[in-house]
Amino acid sequence: MKHFTPTLLEQFRSSDEEVAETAAEQLERAAAAYANELQQIRSTLPTSFCDLLDRYYLHDAQVAFIGWDDRELRIDLRLDAPPCNSLLLHYELAGPASTSVHVNSQTAKAASDGPIAWLYDEVEIMNDRTGTLRHSILLTNDLELRVDFRGFRLIEVPSTQVLVSGTCSHSDSAVA
16 A cells, blocks of 8 residues: 555544644545546556446445455455445456555454454556556455456445345345
8 A cells, every 4th residue: 555554544543633633634645646646547447447446435345255366366345335235356366466464453453343344445557568457455454455467357246136145234225
């Protein structure tokens, strides 16, 4: 994560008002810088990845599954906002996925209080020549997942078509 760093997010959640306010200003600048970078690389992103960015708010989505083999990585998400549909993200890997663990007492406590959730993510070009992109994803269990990929598929599963799943955090949504 280049913009939404775990350290900056921890400072944003600080009980020290001055630290939190400074971090909020830094987060605003980071969000603007990332939006600018994203706009510059948008034409190189797979169409389905642009659909993911345009149509879905992933913050606080419940992570049901992350798994990979030598060729593909899959992430199954349950969106937090009603109607709490599920998303299946399929990455065609350009290399092995990697992870880092960041020590952050606040997100670790949040993770221990419930299921793992998606916090922030960033995408960047790793290699123009090969078309390799990197999707960095920060989760509530202090895990940062980095996925180097060349292809991407997105499947949305409406909540009415899910046979088995956890419950949605919103009481006004119907869960099959």
